[in-house]
Amino acid sequence: MTKNSDVPLIKIIEAHQPWWRLNLADAYDKREICYVFAWRKISTLYKQKALGIVWGLIEPLALLIIMTAVFGYVMRLPTNGYPYPVYAFAGLMPWLLFSKATTSVSNSLMENMAVISKVYFPRLIIPVSSLAKDIFDSVMSMAVLLSLVVYYGFPLSAKYLLLPFFMGIPIFAALGIGLWVSAPMVRFRDLQHVVAICLQVGMYASPIIYSAKMVPENLLPYYTLNPMSWAIDGVRWIMLDQPLEFTISFYLSMALTLAVFISGLFIFSIFEKLSVDVQ
Amino acid sequence: MSSNSSDITVSVEGLGKKYWLPGHGSGRGGRVGLMGLHFKEYLSFLGKKRDEDYFWALKDMSFEVxxxxxxxxxxxxxxxxxxxxxxxxxxxxxxxxxxxxxxxxxxxxxxxxxxxxxxxxxxxxxxxxxxxxxxxxxxxxxxxxxxxxxxxxxxxxxxxxxxxxxxxxxxxxxxxxxxxxxxxxxxxxxxxxxxxxxxxxxxxxxxxxxxxxxxxxxxxxxxxxxxxxxxxxxxxxxxxxxxxxxxxxxxxxxxxxHSIPTDIDSDSLLSPKQDLRGAPRHTNSPKDNQFITSVSLHQSDGQPTAYFKTGEDIRVRIGYNVGNEPYSYFTIFFLDQLGNRVMTVQSDHDLETLKVKGAGVIECVIPSNRLGSGEYILMLDYGRIKSTYVCLDCVPSAITVSISLGDYLNGRSTLEGQGFIAQKTNWIIK
CATH class of the missing domain: 3.40.50.300 (P-loop containing nucleotide triphosphate hydrolases)
Structure with missing residues (x-):
């Protein structure tokens, strides 16, 4: 496929570009670079490691064992009667995807400065492609979770068709936050620490190690504005058949996620142009 | 090729690029202290932006290709x-x-x-x-x-x-x-x-x-x-x-x-001795300094000449007239016809610093030179070592030396593109 060999192609570089021009078509046009970046990240991740790809499983499993030991057996946190390992892991998996993805997207521009300052391509490709590794890890954890679910005797149902939607929430939320943060982070590396702290807070503000039932009734409408609480309880609804009621907070939190994502696109588009000059 | 406008593939009009660089050019971090500069750099939106805080890396550039x-x-x-x-x-x-x-x-x-x-x-x-x-x-x-x-x-x-x-x-x-x-x-x-x-x-x-x-x-x-x-x-x-x-x-x-005079025929400098008072100076050297006064080339026995063979000693004598400089250096650059630096010899390769005072002559001995055939222009540089090299006087085209290979390489010559340096070698089948 040799394109534009006959059509005259004109590239204009100008001082001032309107802030609202996202050039998404340009990024879509160059999506092959996105695949290449994603593949580079995944294929280099496990090189020079004896256990290679298995580490993608060991990490969440270790976390699960620690959590089960501490919260399930020592502290005996109530789980509405569900076995603690499968209950916690169903919460942990969307959270890990969200937290790792937020970190990768936020750091993506900074980490790729060497490439960015030497060759031009639509920069949006960088944060988007940085998601690939975390999605890849998440798919592997999903296999572990499914075996746990089957082991504990929960049935597989048609609800599983909604799994991509609930797993899509952490991806979009992470991308939205990451887009806001990644370009300013090139200039202010301080943001790395801010993101890390916020993720710590977020972990305890989401029903991962405990059940949302433990949250005081009057706080629940605010608590459930957190899109991650919907992602987590959605996965539990699908896999463990834990009842789920879609309140007004659900729609608000989805709207919030979407708003962060769309505004993130603009913030990114404005600030990435400055990133090469301020690194 | 016609100068049809459709032939123009690259057209640049009034291109400029400025960088936010507070404190540049002031030498000591500007009016604000280091801490102030740190905040000024990172929290630039807080203060008023002044024109002198910007550095124009590129200004009003136009051309066509x-x-x-x-x-x-x-x-x-x-x-x-x-x-x-x-x-x-x-x-x-x-x-x-x-x-x-x-x-x-x-x-x-x-x-x-x-x-x-x-x-x-x-x-x-x-x-x-x-x-x-x-x-x-x-x-x-x-x-x-x-x-x-x-x-x-x-x-x-x-x-x-x-x-x-x-x-x-x-x-x-x-x-x-x-x-x-x-x-x-x-x-x-x-x-x-x-x-x-x-x-x-x-x-x-x-x-x-x-x-x-x-x-x-x-x-x-x-x-x-x-x-x-x-x-x-x-x-x-x-x-x-x-x-x-x-x-x-x-x-x-x-x-x-680069102040490499192209109008001066390097042949005109081909003589054993040059008086450098009034010779053109390098743009990098401070104005009106005339510390280097003469240069001459000598064989190992002291005989003046501009012609050497590869492998012979070259003695370069530089005449100077300076005030009192306890930490000085001299550098001799050997340039080819295109201005490429073929070899650089420097006094601090031998002695840490030189103490020079008043008028005098310094001799640099280059034992058995390894330059290949050709004419080389000598650029002379004199200055002070003060953690860095500070140029005080620089003569870009002081004198020309002519080198011929002679029988250094067993009577053979090097071809074009084989480098500037001739090196004798020994080959043994073992």
């Missing part, structure tokens, strides 16, 4: 060459003006962009190729050609970290040279690789321009630029100071920027 032309961009470090290429390749945005380019633009600001050491050569070709703007199908169809050009067929499935640096660079350049773009932007690419590889990349650039590609080429290497380019521009302190045919531009660059 036609199809098939190879434009050489010359300039000293910090003249704005790299900023210009960064803007044209889209890596950074200009602050003023615009650039219009017709056709596909490929840029190579660095050899091996996107290469990952853990990936194999094959994987890196695809990685780097797509970053430079090739589609996967395109890379696939050119893959054999790329590998052949690089000459590392046997190692293509080995991780790049196991490559020698030469192999790495060859593969990286092979990818870029197969870039099928109408405008090619190259930054100092010929600086890498061995002579054979440089020759290969020079040829590929020539072929590219014959195919009608437009090339913008930055290099410090004057001889490479004058060989490859058809036109040139000279940048100085962010401004375009000269443009024209490459010969004219190289001439200007050598004369006005």
């Amino acid at each position: 036609k199809r098939g032309e190879v434009l050489g961009i010359l300039g000293m470090n910090g003249s704005g060459k790299s900023t210009l290429l960064k803007i044209l390749s889209g890596v950074t945005m200009p602050s003023t003006g615009r650039a219009t380019m017709h056709g596909r633009v490929g840029s190579l600001l660095e050899v091996g962009t996107g290469f990952h050491p853990d990936l194999t050569g094959r994987e890196n070709v695809f990685l780097s190729g797509s970053l430079l703007g090739m589609s996967k199908a395109e890379i696939k169809s050119k893959f054999d050609e790329i590998v052949y050009f690089s000459g590392i067929e046997d190692f293509i499935d080995v991780p790049a970290k196991r490559y020698s640096s030469g192999m790495y660079v060859r593969l990286a350049y092979a990818v870029a040279s197969n870039l099928d773009s109408d405008v090619l932007i190259l930054d100092e690419v010929l600086a890498v690789g061995d002579a054979q590889f440089r020759e290969k990349s020079r040829e590929s650039m020539e072929n590219a321009s014959k195919q009608g590609k437009t090339i913008l080429f930055v290099s410090h290497n004057i001889s490479a630029v004058s060989q490859i380019c058809t036109k040139g521009i000279v940048l100085s302190k962010g401004k375009l100071v000269h443009s024209g045919s490459i010969d004219e531009v190289v001439h200007y660059y050598k004369k006005d920027i």
